[in-house]
Amino acid sequence: MKQHEQVLFKNRSPGETAFLETYRKSGGYQGLEKALTKMSPEQVREEVKKSGLRGRGGAGFATGMKWSFFPADKPGEKYLVCNGDEMEPGTYKDREILMADPHQLVEGMIISAYALQIPVGVIFIRYAYEQCSRNLERAIAEAMEAGLLGKNILKSDFSFELHLHRSAGRYICGEETALLNSLEGVRANPRSKPPFPAQKGIFGKPTNVNNVETFANVQHIIAHGSAWFKNLAFTESGSGTKLYCLSGHLERPECFELPIGISLGAVIEEYGGGVWRGRRFKAALPGGASTPYLTAEHLGVGLDFDPIEKAGSRLGTGAVTVFDETTCMVAATLNLNRFFARESCGWCTPCRDGLPFINWLLEKIENGQGEMGDIDMLREQIRNINGRTFCALAMGAMGPMQSLVDLFEEEIIDHIKKRCCPLKT
Amino acid sequence: MTDLLPQNIHDALAAKAIEHLHPREMIIEVLRAIQDHRGWVPDEGVELAGQILGLTPLQIEEIATFYDKIYRQPVGKRVIHVCDSIACWSRGAENLYLYLQETLGISPGETTQDGTFTLLPTCCLGLCGEAPAMMIGLKAYGRLTRERIDEILATERAEAGA
Numbered sequence: 001m002k003q004h005e006q007v008l009f010k011n012r013s014p015g016e017t018a019f020l021e022t023y024r025k026s027g028g029y030q031g032l033e034k035a036l037t038k039m040s041p042e043q044v045r046e047e048v049k050k051s052g053l054r055g056r057g058g059a060g061f062a063t064g065m066k067w068s069f070f071p072a073d074k075p076g077e078k079y080l081v082c083n084g085d086e087m088e089p090g091t092y093k094d095r096e097i098l099m100a101d102p103h104q105l106v107e108g109m110i111i112s113a114y115a116l117q118i119p120v121g122v123i124f125i126r127y128a129y130e131q132c133s134r135n136l137e138r139a140i141a142e143a144m145e146a147g148l149l150g151k152n153i154l155k156s157d158f159s160f161e162l163h164l165h166r167s168a169g170r171y172i173c174g175e176e177t178a179l180l181n182s183l184e185g186v187r188a189n190p191r192s193k194p195p196f197p198a199q200k201g202i203f204g205k206p207t208n209v210n211n212v213e214t215f216a217n218v219q220h221i222i223a224h225g226s227a228w229f230k231n232l233a234f235t236e237s238g239s240g241t242k243l244y245c246l247s248g249h250l251e252r253p254e255c256f257e258l259p260i261g262i263s264l265g266a267v268i269e270e271y272g273g274g275v276w277r278g279r280r281f282k283a284a285l286p287g288g289a290s291t292p293y294l295t296a297e298h299l300g301v302g303l304d305f306d307p308i309e310k311a312g313s314r315l316g317t318g319a320v321t322v323f324d325e326t327t328c329m330v331a332a333t334l335n336l337n338r339f340f341a342r343e344s345c346g347w348c349t350p351c352r353d354g355l356p357f358i359n360w361l362l363e364k365i366e367n368g369q370g371e372m373g374d375i376d377m378l379r380e381q382i383r384n385i386n387g388r389t390f391c392a393l394a395m396g397a398m399g400p401m402q403s404l405v406d407l408f409e410e411e412i413i414d415h416i417k418k419r420c421c422p423l424k425t
Numbered sequence: 426m427t428d429l430l431p432q433n434i435h436d437a438l439a440a441k442a443i444e445h446l447h448p449r450e451m452i453i454e455v456l457r458a459i460q461d462h463r464g465w466v467p468d469e470g471v472e473l474a475g476q477i478l479g480l481t482p483l484q485i486e487e488i489a490t491f492y493d494k495i496y497r498q499p500v501g502k503r504v505i506h507v508c509d510s511i512a513c514w515s516r517g518a519e520n521l522y523l524y525l526q527e528t529l530g531i532s533p534g535e536t537t538q539d540g541t542f543t544l545l546p547t548c549c550l551g552l553c554g555e556a557p558a559m560m561i562g563l564k565a566y567g568r569l570t571r572e573r574i575d576e577i578l579a580t581e582r583a584e585a586g587a
Contacts, residue, residue, distance in 0.1 A: 089510035089549040127494045128550045130563040168453050168492035171548055185449035185484075187491050203447060247512035247553035254554050289511055289549075319553070321512055335514045339548055345491075 001270050005232060007220050007241050008213070009257040012100035017135050020142040023103040029148055031219030035111050036156045041072060044115035044222060051226035052239035053218075056093075057083055057174075057211030058288065058317050059392075060305045069198040070208050072116045079207040080113045080121040081183070082215055085167060085174040087126060088288035089339060090319035093243035094212035096255045098132035102139040106162065108215035110149060111222055113160045116208055121162045124179055127169045136164055171343035175391050176209050178345065189347040190391035213243055235261030238304040242318045246272045249279065249324040261307065265299030267320060279324040283407075287316020289336050290396025292403035293329070314399070328423035329408040330415055333400050334362040340397035351394035354385045358401065365412060368420035375412055378405055429463055429470050439477050448478040452488045456495050465496040493547070500543040501536040502585040506560045509546045512553035521557050522546070524571055528578065541585050542578070 011018035011026055023029070035044050049064025071078075082105065086094040097104060109121050125133050140162055143149035151159045165183060167173055173182045177191035180202050201207020217240055221229045230239050242260040244267055247253045251273030258267070264286060268274065275281050283293045286303060292313040294301065301311045308315045323332060341355035358381050364370050382402055385394050405412065414422050430438075438455055442448040455477055459470040466489055474485045489495050496504070507522050522533075525544060529537050536543040552558035555567025561581055566573075 086551055087549055090512050090553050091549070092551040092553050095551045126551075127492075127563075128547075128560055128565070131565075165450075166453070166457065168457060169494035169547075170492055182453075183450060184447065185452040185488060187487050245553060247556060248515040253512075253556065285511070321515065321553070323515065327515070332511065332515070335509075335511055339510050343548055 004258055005241070006257050007232065008097060008104065008216050008243060009100065012096070017099060018101045018103070019138060020103060020146065023101060027223060028103055029107055029219075031221075031223035032107050032111055032114075032148065033154060035114055035222050036154050036158060039222070041115050041117055044111060045072070047226050048115065048218060048221055051221045051229040053214065053221060053229070054239065054305055055211055056213035056217070056242070056317070058088060058290065060315060063210065063214055066198070066210070067112075067116060067208065069196065070116050071198070071206050072118075074206070075117075077203075077205045078116070078118045078120075079202045079205060080109060080116065080118040081179070081202070081207055081209040082109060082121070082123040082212060083174060083176065083179055083209055084123055084125040084129070084132070084212050085171075085179060086129070086212070086317075087171045087174050088290065088317050088319060089336070090245060090247050090285060090288050090321040091317040092245045092247075093255055093318065095129055095132060096243065096245075097212055097216055098129065098135055102132070102135040103143070104216040104219070105136070105212055106139050106143050106149065108218040109162060110143075110153065110160055111218050112208070112210065112215060114153075114158050118208065119160060121160060122165050122183060122202075123162065124165045124167060124173070124183060126167050126173075130166075133164060133166055140164065170345070171339075172345040172391075172393060175393065178391070179209065180207060187345075189345050192390070232259055233261050233304070234259040235302050235304045235307065237306050238302075242303065242315075244271075244303065245317070245319040246322070247319065248284070248322040249276045249327070250274070250322050251276050261302040261304035263299065264294060264301050264303055264320070267303060268299070268322060272320075272322065275322060275324050277324070279326065281322065282325045282327055283323045283329065283332075285319070285321040285400065286313050288319040289321075289339060290314075290392075290399050291316040292399045293407055295407055312403070326423060328366070328421050329404055329411055330362060330366045331421065331423075333404045334359065334366055336400050337362060337397055340393060344393060348390040350385045351389045351397075354381055355394060355397060357381060358397075365415050366421055368415065368418070370412070370416040372413075372416055374416070375405060375409065429467075429473050430459055431462060434458055434462070435477070442478050449480060449484070451478055452480070452485060453492070453495075456485070456489055460496060464502065465498065465500050467499075493545075499536070501541050503541060503561050503581050504543045504545060506545050506547035506550070508548070508550045508552065508556070508558050508560075510549035512549065513557040516556045518557040521569055521571070521574065525574060528574070541582055 053063045055061045172178045173188045178188040182188035197207040238260040241257050245255045256271045305315045344351045346352045455474045471485045475482045552567045557569045558567040
């Protein structure tokens with residue numbers, strides 16, 4: 001297992017959480033000091049743009065570009081929101097950051113707030129991450145005490161207050177506009193766009209939302225420069241490191257910080273310890289439950305935004321879930337689809353009614369009662385859901401569904417012809 | 426009121442709501458405070474949250490019914506949420522879920538006769554590296570086996586004073 005430069009996991013140590021003292025010893029808050037004393041907000045934005053950082057929450061939108069839509073120079077009520085509603089199945093990187101080194105998020109948000117000239121920030125954190133919330137509460141209190149957060153940060157003119165919002169479940173809250181509704185205290189259905197949050201976010205005010213891992217990268221970019229950050233990547237087009245969360249049929253299902261662009265095969269073999277029980281690799285979700293499957297022919301694909309898209313899938317959150325040769329892909333996809341059907345907020349028809357219908361079709365096939373026409377019906381459903389829903393939840397669900405019918409059609413046919421699941425033991 | 430929310434917490438929330446620019450933002454916070462104390466959120470809890478925040482019971486109810494971790498029905502002293510998402514599924518969560526149902530003698534959504542445990546599913550808990558996993562209350566448990574589940578249930582049962 002080759003050791004690569006650790007940026008976000010520099011202070012990670014099993015069972016321990018680094019707080020202010022450890023964080024500062026490892027260079028913490030130097031990025032903030034540099035930003036506040038040597039750079040204008042515009043220069044900070046420019047540096048982040050040049051770094052090529054892309055959002056780590058799933059969509060992969062360029063952070064500098066997102067920031068450029070924000071009315072930073074307009075005075076008034078504005079909000080900075082951290083999306084810590086990490087609920088994409090297979091994903092646990094934000095949890096790892098907040099369990100190991102929570103000040104990284106705090107510092108990243110302060111610098112981002114300075115860059116975008118935002119006076120108030122909120123960290124939205126999911127119900128299941130109670131320990132992360134407690135770590136953040138302590139980190140925020142320590143930063144306040146040290147004059148790194150609050151009024152006149154480091155004796156500058158810049159002030160920023162940071163709040164923590166504990167949620168109560170539901171995957172849809174991770175959708176950017178649903179999250180804003182959730183914060184306002186109304187039902188967390190997604191909003192129609194435009195207007196985008198940068199124009200009208202919480203309470204109709206300009207709001208910028210980024211993921212935990214995205215924010216955590218910001219101070220490293222500012223402290224060490226955009227060129228350094230770009231160089232961390234394996235790929236020419238990539239930038240930075242990526243936290244890859246390994247799960248499924250691996251010997252070592254852990255979270256690793258690796259140069260972005262490392263190949264799927266290398267992640268599985270060198271870091272994940274290979275497929276468990278000496279079995280062979282069958283398929284993997286490369287970036288969480290919303291991404292199409294990759295198969296053995298894709299083991300050489302670099303886990304970065306562009307290469308994975310060329311291979312027909314998405315980097316998503318960087319959560320790699322591996323399936324061994326004994327896995328029934330119909331059953332796996334049924335599990336994924338059940339998740340999406342249950343977590344649908346019910347706002348729009350294709351998602352609310354289409355996903356349960358797909359569940360019914362997949363259950364029928366898995367239980368040996370499928371008919372050949374069901375495959376066409378699955379394709380028909382995919383066509384009628386994709387692009388016709390209010391938000392990306394159902395489209396995400398169609399990722400693995402589409403790849404099931406494209407890559408594993410033989411296996412579906414086998415179920416139908418044998419009138420049972422051929423892989424059930 | 427005291428069986429819904431201790432007086433000191435009630436007063437602190439009420440004071441915060443008066444100061445707050447948008448008290449509606451506090452709905453989940455107030456509901457979770459009631460649930461922490463009462464175990465679940467009865468109708469009177471919805472009304473109380475409305476009084477504290479200056480909102481109608483309907484405005485509270487539409488939030489209370491949206492989130493799966495706000496309980497609008499009575500639950501046991503300990504709520505078990507078993508992860509049934511893909512990473513846990515791939516490592517035997519279905520069998521462990523059945524084992525829990527068998528051991529506790531209840532189906533999902535039910536509470537044991539002694540009122541100790543309620544069993545519910547949950548989506549991914551972010552414990553995929555320790556799959557299969559579950560959460561009891563706010564406590565996370567990973568690397569589950571039948572033996573480990575027996576131990577955890579015994580400890581939680583003792584702590585719940587059953």
